[in-house]
Amino acid sequence: MLSRAFAGLLALSALPIASASAIPHGQAILNTDEITSSPLLQESEATDANTLIRPTWFESALLARRMLALSPSGVVSTIFPDPIPPSSRTPASVAGLPIGLREYIADCDTSLPEDLSHGDNGDPTILALRVATTFKNIGAGSNLSLELDWWDHVDKAIPVYPGLPWSPAALPRITLFGYLDPLPQLSNQKAAALEKCFLRSHPDAKVWLPGAPGSPHASFWARLIVTQVYWIGGFGDVQQIGWMNVTEWKGIGRWESAAGVGDGRGWEDVRLPGEKSEDSI
Template identity: 30%
Template sequence: MMAYAFLTWIVLLMLLRVIAYETVQDAAIISRHMVEHSINSIGTMATVYPSDHPTMAGQPFGLQEYYASCFSNGSLTLLVLPISRHSQNILHSPVHSASITISSQHPAASHSRVSLLGNVTVYQDWDNVFEEEAIKACYLGRHPDASRWLPNDEDAAHIAYWARFDPHSIYFVGGFGDEHYIGYIPLEIYQNASAARGVAGRVLIEQHA
């Protein structure tokens, strides 16, 4: 009898554990919400020093970076300033690779975080930026102080270019693994998680090659 009760208890625990797990669809929705509704729209970017760097070739570099969630498929808008270390690493990368990690509002081991790995398209032709006014409004809506270094501004403090970050891999940690989803989110599921929702009532810009 005791063995039967113990076995029943184990089965119940296993069922509760399964119920507690987030699905990959849940993880995608949580990730998109964290990225799109971040209070500061600041993530930790990671890039790699170019192979011809005299002292740091191939070494990783991580630092906080502004971003804005402007696209319906989850791609992000960046400002690339050639004076910055991240921008130099991206521009020297054969595929302009980078990653951006965003955490929940109060980062902790038990809270969600997501790492987006992808490529950066830099628009060095100022006159050929898709939906530039919408991109500008989106970015400045998140970072008003960036008005001092916008692209194609003769009075700007530094040269800058609009850029789009397109994630190709998404890795999610929902918290502790016995309660939350931990692992990769398929790109299509991530892209479609909130494509029609918009941010703060604003319709997101459709992706454009």
């Protein structure tokens, strides 16, 4: 039974895909003709034959920006320096090797002072601890990337293919490439809005905010300046996979997009697969 299901999945991947302009509010599935002809449906009734098809690249960018806005953390990948400094406790054998570690992030650009804000262009805010391996590697000259995913919503999302179980691989993930931009020291007044935004997702971080009295760690505010975006919307026969248009990424806002970017919608006009009201901000 399982082998027949996967054979059907492979057959689906060879089917042509039409373009669409509908807002993707749920998990995209194949259009009516493709659904009813699927080998998978020989074992499961086609209960949903609506025409929900692959999002456009602009719609995928809207989903990606929404995922950034709703993601409280992500995996930052860096590379150990080569050679490892003699004073380090890091094994010399990992010199030049990559490491991925989860870090706190937030989409807080609009909470920065006007002279520092990038206009809500998708550059995430990061609370960096100087003691952390991630930021030690970056300080030693490492490149970095930030990976986000929606996989923890697998139990809420609709299965893509009738007859198959929920699959995390059908849910979106994204990798942002760029460089770390440390923010200058902020006055208490200017830092207040940023702290309020960041602590909305990370109330525990209050004790190690920059300048927090009695903090166990020295920290600083920074942001990832995004230069490239790689998107996997899910299974490639019903979702976009590949490099996003960075101009679109940076031009999308919460309520609307910049002139000439897509059709003008913002990331509040879409919903991610399985998203519930408690996920919204």
